[in-house]
Amino acid sequence: MNRLNRYTKLSFLLVDDFAEFRTSLKSILNGIGAQDIDMAANAETAISLYQQKRHDIILCDFNLGPNSINGQQLMESLKYRELLKAESIFMIISADNFSNINTPIDCQADGYLTKPFNRQILRKKLDRILDQKNELNDILKLQNSHKYDLAIQACNDYIKGKNQYSFSCLQLKIDCYLKIAAYHNALQLLDALITKRATNWVLINHAKCLIGLGQYTKAIESIDLVLTTNSNSVSARDLKCEAFMALGEFKQAFEEIEHAIQLAIASTYRYRVAALLAEQNNDLAKAVLYRKKINNQIPLTPTHLEEDTLKYLNVLCQAISACDGRQQSYYHNDYQTAYSNANKSTQGQSQFQTALLLSKCIYLKVSEQLDTLNTTLKQIEALVKLENHAKCRSFLKYQLVYILTEYPYLLADSPAIQDYCKTTNCHKRLAINxxxxxxxxxxxxxxxxxxxxxxxxxxxxxxxxxxxxxxxxxxxxxxxxxxxxxxxxxxxxxxxxxxxxxxxxxxxxxxxxxxxxxxxxxxxxxxxxxxxxxxxxxx
Amino acid sequence: MSDETPIDFSSVLASAVHDMKNSLCMLIQSIDQLSQSSSHQSKEQAEELARLHYEASRLNTNLMQLLSLYRAEKHQLPMTIEEHYIDDLIEEMIAKNEIYIEKRGLTIEIDNDEALAWYLDMDLVGNMLNDILINAMRYSKDTIVISTEIINDELHIHIQDNGDGYPQEMIDLIDLPMQDLNFDTGRTGLGLFFARMIAKAHKNQNKEGRIMLENGGKLGGSVFTLILP
Structure with missing residues (x-):
């Protein structure tokens, strides 16, 4: 396409919560010839507009307001839903230097643009991305359709030609290997790159391979090299946490994940890891804090699980029994609020209602309201009898296993529930080793x-x-x-x-x-x- | 108040810089629009616009330097060194200053192999070189040359102009230990301090990056050189 009018026929989607920025950016785009421009003031509108039109270029501000997911999360959300087409360009704009944004290295946008910028810079950036994307389009399409073996072959052919984007292509190839768990192959390429120059991208992926191969101590050595040049690398903190966890060093793992949480965008995944580690370290206050954060996550988070609610209720029960006074009454309030919200929003879903009642049994026990415990158990018995032929959902299994492991005596006088546990193959969990x-x-x-x-x-x-x-x-x-x-x-x-x-x-x-x-x-x-x-x- | 968690000044500064950069972005984009929409500007108007643009860019550079220097002092300056095309770095610098270059009628010559790629932190080096280019644009009579070469496995980026050259006291600053630099002389000291810090942060095989200031070169004015291992 003629470089002078290459933007005339492309469709743009601008996402920014500030109307002035949207207007200003629109007029810059008009200045480079763009005519088909849609604008969204928030993530929801952006997703809906993109679903309808699949724009060629999305320009999205990183910060979309205090009650919204950010630009990076919006891109991940589109990728997660498999909506983002390989040919679309997703560019994130921010007033911050991007080395502080700390995106996972393998989950980057096509381009990042730091404010302030003018028409000329925007055009240069877009030109560069379009050129690269056009050049690697065939490989990207294969990768996007999960044909990794073919994508690797196409990368090999491209790299052989010693073309301009050979290094980007090598990165794509390593990413493909990681996506098919071919850690030895990826490691071989990364080892060769390390002898040339151990950049953070290389070291992070090196550590991922070592973790994949179960070489956790070596992985930590690679990650520490990243942290010497960038102590704010969230990817490095995440991986170090994972390696420490795999080695059973839960206290050090917790320090790493807390560090990552302080640096990075709110992430349900990190909150879950932090909560799990706090539970392992018996730090109930922190466990409650992180479970609460997960429970209060904004509805757009694509990975909300029913288990999260149950885990929050369970940890609150543990916290109630471990403290007293004012703190205990706060936990009581939190429990009652969360229980009531979950109960209201899941009326008619009998398996979740059963799981909630199991949680209530624990609550009644820790708050010493034993007089109503039997009534609750009878309610559960009645519900599980109705479930006899239905497949037991994973969250109910989780709650049954939890109660069998932590509070087995609560079910001692309820043969119907015990039978249900047997038929659904729920047993006491093994101790972590x-x-x-x-x-x-x-x-x-x-x-x-x-x-x-x-x-x-x-x-x-x-x-x-x-x-x-x-x-x-x-x-x-x-x-x-x-x-x-x-x-x-x-x-x-x-x-x-x-x-x-x-x-x-x-x-x-x-x-x-x-x-x-x-x-x-x-x-x-x-x-x-x-x-x-x-x-x-x-x- | 005493039992409250102390404020992390780095975060406050980062947040303030963030807000200021948003405003600067609007300002620069408005200048861009003004410059584009008024095609029949008088010489005075064109100069005013160029000056506005120049001052806004300086303000942005100062903000970035301030934040980076503060973070470096607290050992919180993150470095993301990856392989980048030097052509991209130079093109971006020129694009940032296109209005000023055009309005002042400057000629920028580039002598760089398009295929040359090197390991550097694009944001930090980009900001540092942009500050040097802004200075060169201010003091150059009409021509600036940006050139690159590889000497002993190190990348040399030169920015030279045909102005009057650096004053001797500024050249002398380069050999002073970092802690002896005097900032009373104005922003020149701060800019040099920043440039030296960013260069030094680029390390490879026991070598550190560095900067050089000279007078002469092919245009007879100032010559700034950044050397990255």
Whole structure:
């Protein structure tokens, strides 16, 4: 296309909460020839306009107001919903220097523009992005349609030609390897890059590969190199937290995630990790704080789970029993508010109502209102009898396992609920044992031939039971389950473990490459049409 | 008040700079619009617009320097060193100052291999070089040359003009230890301090980045050189 009028036929979407900026930006765009320009004052309008028109270029301010997701989250939301087409350009505008925005390195926008800028700068930036996107368009399309093997092949061909965007292409290739969990291949490329120059991008991805291979201590060494030049790197803090967690160093892991939370945008994923770690460290005040934040997350967050509400109620019960006085009464108030809100919004959903009543049993116990406990248990018994033939949803399973593990005596006189636990395969949870989990994971890694798949699956299942927060083990298990189901075509046998795996992985941050692996595997399972997975479609 | 958490001045400063940059953005865009819409400007009007643009750019540079220097003192200055095309860096500098260049009738010559890529923090180096270019534009008679070369595995970026050159006392500042720099002389000291700090923060294989000030060069005026390992 003629560079002089290349913007005349392209459609633009401007997203900014300030009307003056929208007007000013619109007139700058008119100045470079743009004519088809839509404007949105908030994220919701932007999503709706983009859904209708799929604009060629989105220019979005980072800060969209105090009660809104920001520009980065809006882009992630569009990607998460698989709405953002590969050809669209998403550019984020901010008054801040972008090294402070701390986006995950692999989840960047096509371009970042720092204020102040003028027409000439905007045009230069757009020209550069368009040129690169046009050049790499075929590879991007393959990557966007999850054809990673083909994308890697196309990258190889492009890099061989020593073209202008060879380095960007190499980055795409590494990203593809990470999205198919080919950590050895990615590591080989990254090791070669490190001998040339260990940039933060290289080191972060190096650490991701090492984590993927279970080499957590080495991963921390790579991350520390990033932190020496940029102590505010959120990606580095996230990965360091994950590595410490996998090593069972929960206090250090908590410090890292708190650091990341202070630096970065509100992220449900980080709040969940922080809450889990606070619970492991028995820091109930912090656990309540983070569970509350998750519970109060804005509705646009795409990964809200029913379990989050139950976990919040459960941790409040723990906190109530661990303190007294004014603090205790605050927790009582919080519990009653959260319970009442959840109850109101889920009327008619019998399984969630059952889970809520189970939580209420715990609350009645910790607040010593034992006189009404029996009535609540009877209500639950009546509900579970009605559920006999329905598939038990994951959040109800979570709540049953929680009560069986932490408060088993509450169900001692309720055979109907105990029977329900047995028929739904809910048992007391194993105590966390990171050392055992890592040993089992190492053993599983060497079972790499097809005739050892069953053994590998069994080792990984055990490993995951000892470290149910380890995404690395969960992904490996999911991939092995995929192969097993493929070979034996007997999906129902793996139903429970598959569901546990899915339950953990669906709360991964969408910007994590493992989330892509998870989603693609899930789609593959759904296409094979095992009935038990169909119910996970809402993920 | 005493039991409240103390305010993190870095955050307050960052937030204030954020607001000011939003205002500056509007200001610069308005100048841009004015300059575009009034095609028949008198020489005086064109000069006024150029001056407005120049002062707004200076203000922006000062804000960035202030925030970066404060963060560096608190060991909070994040560096994101990645591989970038130097052509992009130069093009962006020119684009930022296009109005001023045009209104003052300056000629900018570029001598750079389009394929040259180097490892640097684009934001920090971009801001630093922009400050140098703004100075060169102010003092140059009519020509500026931006050139690059690789010497001993290090990138050299030169910005030279055909003005009267740097005063000797400014050249002498370069050899002073950072802590002995005197800021009473105005913003020149601050700009140099910032440039040295950003250059030094770029490290590779036991080498550190540095800057050089000279007079002469191919245009006979000032020559600023940034060297990155």
């Amino acid at each position: 990171v050392l055992k989990a890592n040993q089992l994971y190492e053993k599983a890694k060497v079972c790499n031939s097809n005739n050892m798949l069953t053994e590998q699956q069994s080792l990984l299942t055990q490993a995951f039971s000892y470290a149910p927060f380890n995404s690395n083990i969960a992904i490996k298990l999911l991939l092995v389950l995929g192969k097993n189901i493929n070979l034996q075509s007997n999906q129902n046998e793996y139903s429970d473990i598959l569901e546990t795996c899915i339950n953990h992985l669906k709360s991964l941050d969408p910007s994590d490459q493992r989330f892509t692996i998870f989603r693609n595997e899930l789609k593959r399972f759904i296409n094979q049409k095992p009935t038990h997975i169909q119910q996970q479609k809402e993920v």
